[in-house]
Amino acid sequence: MRRTTILRTGLSALLLLGTWATAGTLPASAADTPPRSSEAPASPALLSAMQRDLGLSRGDALTRLAAERTATSVEPRARSAAGSAYAGSWYDADSGKLTVAVTLAGQADAVRATGAAVRHARFSARQLDAAKKSIDALSAPAGVASWHVDPEANKVVVDVVAAHRDDNDVRAFLTRAREAGPVAVRETSAAPRTFAAGTVGGDPYYTGNVRCSIGFSVHGGFVTAGHCGSPGAAVYGWDRSYVGTFQGSSFPGNDYAWVSVGSGWxxxxxxxxxGTVPDQLVRGSAEAPVGASVCRSGSTTHWHCGTVLAKNETVNYSQGAVHQMTKTSVCAEPGDSGGSFISGDQAQGVTSGGWGNCRxxxxxxxxxxxxxxNRYGLRLHTA
Structure with missing residues (x-):
């Protein structure tokens, strides 16, 4: 919808036609930025979305965000303590703690000393990553949706579209995948697709006949999904005024891009x-662990929340495979592509695609x- 005034919408028109000249101009680097414990963990709108989508009370949502903030800060220390025995980690919502898998019992005490729980595993993260890399080199048929290292299962999990489980090419792919290392097969109900859309009314940005959503502001522009536009493509705002151009874009293989802005934007x-919920401040980009809550904002479906299901997943779109993706239980629909994934006040990523809808x-x-x-040498614009 069109915004009637900048002030009434909390400065939220696309790349807002305004800025904070002093406070909030210190950039975050591409490295993870530790969350600031003194800051409020989330806006009322994000808390409301967590309550709706995760079935939490407001108090439970606040408690979970605080626990996830702690888990995010513990993870790098726990990984270092585990050393070569590290086999992955995830946030356990039931215990409210980060769990770290290790292959050597001798490393358990050092990991526990960081505040993490410990689980024994057979295969190290290095072994599992090597197996996934070998699977990445295979040509996947359309019936294979994606694959990723699952630290809790201690295997590479391959998601197969249920209707194609018995296809000969799918079975052949799985046979070759199992030769690479420990593999588990799970079924999914549909194949993934990107969430770009044809031109329709609304507030996001447009390029050609495609509507997508902005991801995060960086100094000089914003980041978004690569499938939304090619380098040099012109970008127009919610009011159809010229915003800037795609300076870099990669899809498939990756699904990211950045757009420079000018012309008064x-x-x-x-x-x-x-214009319907308060905007959420971005204060850094510390990566939330598997199992943590995460919310998404997009121009079609606005705010929705869920949890991080997997990291470093390879997604097999019809246009080609995309690597190093993070899978979530959050819904999305066409037009949401490129939009923001945020955990608390920490930027997580830009919407690529998925399956299903928000109904x-x-x-x-x-x-x-x-x-x-890191790819484009950009600095996240933070508050």
């Missing part, structure tokens, strides 16, 4: 509220924002 460190549910993948920042 500039950036602020918020995730859009679309019946589904899963959605995002391209991690730190990878995009």
């Amino acid at each position: 500039w950036t602020v460190p918020v995730v859009l509220g679309w 019946g549910g589904g899963e959605t993948w995002h391209q991690p924002v730190n990878e995009i920042l």
